[in-house]
Amino acid sequence: MEVIEFHLDPSSGVATYLQLVQQVHQALQLGLLEPGDRLPTAAQVVASLAINPNTVLKAYRDLEREGLVRARPGLGTFVVGQLPRTDPAAQEKFRRSMSTWLRSAREAGLAIEEIEAIYRTAVRNCLTEGVA
């Protein structure tokens, strides 16, 4: 029995290997995975999801680069690191300020779609700045 099982959301538009990485991140954040746990082998993931083994290996390589897992030849890939659990208080703080912002946008007469477009553009600009 494996510690975690991967699943895919084909409609998410997120690359398959990224979905795997994110699921490991989430499992670490939620405490489902702990150091010493063994991740499913590439063959197991491949058999259950019918995906390319290179995709699994790519996800595991990314995780290894982040220092979260380590591959031991012949044994498997093991969790070695931990992600800082997000501070619930911090999350709550940003959620509240976002709500305030949203309310004021609604009061200013913006439609939901407009608000979403603004949000997306802002996110993209942030990320583009990061890349460039």
Next chain:
Amino acid sequence: MTAALEASRLGKRYGGKWALSDCSLSIPTGRVVGLVGPNGAGKSTLLHLAVGLLAPSAGTISVLGARPGSGPEALARVGFLAQDSPTYDRLTVAAHLQMGRWLNPAWDDEFASSRISELELDVRQRAGTLSGGQRAQLALTLAVAKRPELLLLDEPVASLDPLARREFLSTLMEIVASRQVSVVLSSHLIADLERVCDYLVLLVSGRVAVSGDVDSLLASHRRLSGPRRDPSTMPGNLMVIEASHAVRQSTIVVRTDGPIIDPAWTVTPLTLDDLVLAYMRQARDGAGAPVSRLAMAP
């Protein structure tokens, strides 16, 4: 490193009609290649040329550095699963395995028997009474147990129901994970292959429309939408693949190496499906830019 499959100006003519023409491509080893294209695009022809069932009418093709079908050595290195997985209806599953054992010096009997028992196939059953999915699995087992370095699969899942399709691809991916084998599999539906292939070759009307690593392709293509604009005035680092125009808005699929800075555009990533469709339309309508300029004229 030797390419898994290398074609140079390859062409195949049936009578007066070219099923494949001027096809040049190079597929690296160690990949799972999706050979995609509409029906009649020349996918089967290309695969048959690659396995030596056909001889080229023009150009050259080499598979793992050898001329396909040039002799037992070349045949031994390539496994082939033909469309609709042909098997001998009147021979039993066991007889098919026997055939594999007799006709392939490198035959992996252990693999073949364990696969057959995993599939829960009765070895005494005649192949003609197997379901489509079982037959495909049997044919795949035969193709893999000869220990090829390259596995060519012609529309392996086209005739299978969704469950059999999923099981077939799972089996295939397990094989890829556990054995050193490059795979080329064709389909007229990219959706069949999206999960499994990491390299794409798109054939349209007998020519290669686009080919490359799937992740790089996805990373380098974007859909831009914004105020109407002549695609020929786009910056030089953007290659226009497809452009469509409404009265005030233009939607353009571009290929680019860098980020798109222009704030006028709303930029969205493409799915593999969108990307394939864009290139298919481009191939159908001729080169993208001149046509879209015509569309701008009125």
Next chain:
Amino acid sequence: MTRFAWVQTRPQTLFAAAALAAFALVAAITGVHLSHLFHSLVAHCHIGCALANQQFLSHDHFMDRTLSIVARVVPALLGMFWGAPLLTRELETGTFRLVWTQTVSRTRWTITKLVMGALGTVLIAGLLTLTITWWYRALDPLASNQYGVFDRRDVVPIGYALFGFAAGALIGAIVRRTVPAMATTLGVFIFARVAVQSWVRPHLLTPVTHSESLGSADQFGIASLNGGAPTVVAQGSGPPSSWTLSTHLLTAAGQPASLAQRSAFVRDYCPSLANRPVGSIPGPGLHHAVAVPTPANGASQACMDKAAHAFRLAVSYLPGDRYWTLQWLEAAVFVGLALLSGIGCFWWVTRRTN
């Protein structure tokens, strides 16, 4: 490859072997009985031997018929059901894509299939013709002419079968559909048999020709051919157990006598017969000839005597001792055709098939 080719052809081979065994069993039982009959009826006869022979020859009419049909049909069947589907079934069902991508070159595959099929064909046809020839071992020497059953005895049926098989394989490789290939094979087989029988076999060996006086001919008289003017006609044959290829009239000088010359003879020397209405059917052998009824007087006899001096009859025939040479030659012709078909098939499969 040999083992796999055997697995593929095992069902047909076993079926053919079983049919052959059953056939041989029936032939053996009736053949032994026949042999018994020969000893009691014919071998020690002293008087009325002709009648005894006749009785013996017509004893097992049913078996005789059956064997004649089997001997003629089996080579064609081998071509249709063994040769034609050999490659066609693979091409039609697409299994060639499976087998040609195993670690066996197409060259080896084709040669193995052809050679194994050819060996099987030769074996089956050989045993069959052996059985049939054995069954007739007592009857044939008594029958009037060994050439009459030339195509149903000894080695030629093997040649026919081998040709049927190879032609079937070639046609199948080209046509690529089993049923049309079988039908075409049958057509080609029948054509080849008829063509060789009518146009090749008579020319395989140089015949012996001898001329004799009209008086010693089997039949000779005045007749109207195809409704033409009455003319001198004659029919002769070579020695017993020979095969008569042709007979024709010569003038006294030894030149072939034309129809005009022969009609002129009747007009000049037998005026009483020249204008008589034609009637009555002539004896066997004179096809399309209608005898002119001779008036019951000496005029016709005198005319006949004159004709006997004016013409000679030339007969071309193959003597009985050339029988085996002709058997081997005709078998060789068909083996040659089979080889050509086999090479054609090999070429087609390895170079042309796609």
